Amino acid sequence: MEDADDAWISFYEKSWASRALLFDKILNEEKNLHRALRLFEAAASGNKADEGNELSSVTDDAIDSLMKRVHSISFGKEIVLSKYHNFSMSLMLADFSKNRDCIIELGSGYGKQLFDIYLNGGPSEARYIAAEPTTSGRDMCNRLSKLEPAMNIASVPFDFNNPDFSHISEFSNILMFTSWSAMFVQPFPFSFFESISSIEGAVTCVFCEPIGFQIQPENTDLQSLVRRVVSEQKFNTDFFSKLIAAQKSCLIDVDLIISDICGSLDDAGTIGSVIVARNMH
Numbered sequence: 328m329e330d331a332d333d334a335w336i337s338f339y340e341k342s343w344a345s346r347a348l349l350f351d352k353i354l355n356e357e358k359n360l361h362r363a364l365r366l367f368e369a370a371a372s373g374n375k376a377d378e379g380n381e382l383s384s385v386t387d388d389a390i391d392s393l394m395k396r397v398h399s400i401s402f403g404k405e406i407v408l409s410k411y412h413n414f415s416m417s418l419m420l421a422d423f424s425k426n427r428d429c430i431i432e433l434g435s436g437y438g439k440q441l442f443d444i445y446l447n448g449g450p451s452e453a454r455y456i457a458a459e460p461t462t463s464g465r466d467m468c469n470r471l472s473k474l475e476p477a478m479n480i481a482s483v484p485f486d487f488n489n490p491d492f493s494h495i496s497e498f499s500n501i502l503m504f505t506s507w508s509a510m511f512v513q514p515f516p517f518s519f520f521e522s523i524s525s526i527e528g529a530v531t532c533v534f535c536e537p538i539g540f541q542i543q544p545e546n547t548d549l550q551s552l553v554r555r556v557v558s559e560q561k562f563n564t565d566f567f568s569k570l571i572a573a574q575k576s577c578l579i580d581v582d583l584i585i586s587d588i589c590g591s592l593d594d595a596g597t598i599g600s601v602i603v604a605r606n607m608h
């Protein structure tokens with residue numbers, strides 16, 4: 328029988344393959360990376376690619392979109408926002424990417440975050456690495472990268488359960504991040520932090536994951552809601568305890584923990600926390 332992690336990888340193998348069909352249509356007409364990414368997101372939102380179905384284009388009515396009230400979370404507090412008022416993960420990561428020679432995303436899908444970091448002013452000379460277990464995600468990343476030949480990006484196979492960091496051994500100042508990917512690994516392997524500690528260069532890690540209920544285990548309405556969704560979906564429940572254990576073992580040094588900084592109550596899986604840590608040798 329497939330274990331839970333493999334099941335998520337199979338799920339995303341199909342999911343990125345379905346989304347590639349939509350990208351095919353967009354890339355027939357569009358050669359600008361930024362425009363292709365935004366057109367894709369607009370068309371993909373509201374579609375479910377869960378079963379590997381082909382996606383069709385969906386265009387929200389502009390008036391409906393403008394009227395929409397999104398029940399959001401900001402720094403753990405409930406707040407109603409316009410749908411146009413988004414937390415920008417890529418702008419935050421672009422700030423963290425200054426002066427780095429390598430930027431690597433673990434569980435990168437088709438590389439959306441990396442492309443957006445670059446387009447949002449990430450370093451032009453840095454090596455960008457999209458580390459992703461699915462071939463469909465890596466293939467799509469390779470296709471999109473052709474639209475921006477000046478960007479030095481490559482996609483490589485990656486699994487949190489068996490991390491291979493040989494691709495980054497030549498770099499000295501690395502930004503490593505996750506964006507809603509470690510959440511699919513349960514239990515989270517402590518050995519991942521040992522691998523980070525063994526990387527020779529300086530590594531700053533930014534983990535963006537829906538783990539507020541792990542950081543603040545109180546039974547507030549928010550944490551109960553997230554815990555219920557996490558349990559239904561079999562998402563990760565022990566990332567934070569493994570991270571703290573890694574800090575106690577002097578493998579990493581945690582600089583900052585911000586619980587529930589962003590997300591929507593309509594989809595509790597989107598409620599994300601950010602943890603910044605550095606590797607220790």
Ligand SMILES: C[S@@+](CC[C@H](N)C(=O)[O-])C[C@H]1O[C@@H](n2cnc3c(N)ncnc32)[C@H](O)[C@@H]1O
Binds near residue numbers: 437461487
């Ligand atoms: C919700 S998507 C996020 C994609 C990307 N990080 C982003 O923000 O656009 C989750 C990603 O995690 C990846 N993933 C699932 N299990 C994984 C594992 N064991 N190791 C590495 N990545 C994994 C999936 O293949 C998928 O690309």
